[in-house]
Amino acid sequence: xxxxxxxxxEAHDARSKSWDEYTGPDGPAFDLVxxxxxxxxxxxxxxxxGDFAKAHWGLPDxxxxxxxxxxxREAFSRTQDVIEKRLAALVVLPADNLTPQTLPQALAAIxxxxxAVALVGGSP
Numbered sequence: 001x002x003x004x005x006x007x008x009x010e011a012h013d014a015r016s017k018s019w020d021e022y023t024g025p026d027g028p029a030f031d032l033v034x035x036x037x038x039x040x041x042x043x044x045x046x047x048x049x050g051d052f053a054k055a056h057w058g059l060p061d062x063x064x065x066x067x068x069x070x071x072x073r074e075a076f077s078r079t080q081d082v083i084e085k086r087l088a089a090l091v092v093l094p095a096d097n098l099t100p101q102t103l104p105q106a107l108a109a110i111x112x113x114x115x116a117v118a119l120v121g122g123s124p
Contacts, residue, residue, distance in 0.1 A: 003076040019046045034090075034107070036083070038116075053100060055107035057086055060119045067120070075119040085114040 004011040022028060030052040037045040038058045048054055059082060062075035089110045098106060 003080050053103045057111045059116045078117045
């Protein structure tokens with residue numbers, strides 16, 4: 001939350017959520033789901049079922065980084081930098097030219113162009 005606040009992103013109501021909150025008859029409809037899990041809390045990424053596009057943009061978990069406050073801040077900052085760059089590339093994709101077959105390839109290409117970064121202090 002501190003990194004988001006530092007970047008001017010309001011997140012005071014943000015919280016971790018279980019995937020269960022998004023399933024079932026009252027769950028929202030998705031067009032695209034992008035997972036970023038790597039090994040957060042030693043859990044695997046959820047298996048997603050549904051008629052929507054899926055992509056995995058794995059990132060090392062900055063919460064797993066140990067060290068002094070500056071090292072931890074740097075880990076969160078580097079992770080947020082990757083997320084912002086990937087999202088910026090996503091929103092400029094030419095939606096009119098994307099199909100269910102080409103969207104996964106475009107999303108994979110974004111992850112290749114903006115790779116995850118190694119985090120100092122305990123995360124790969």
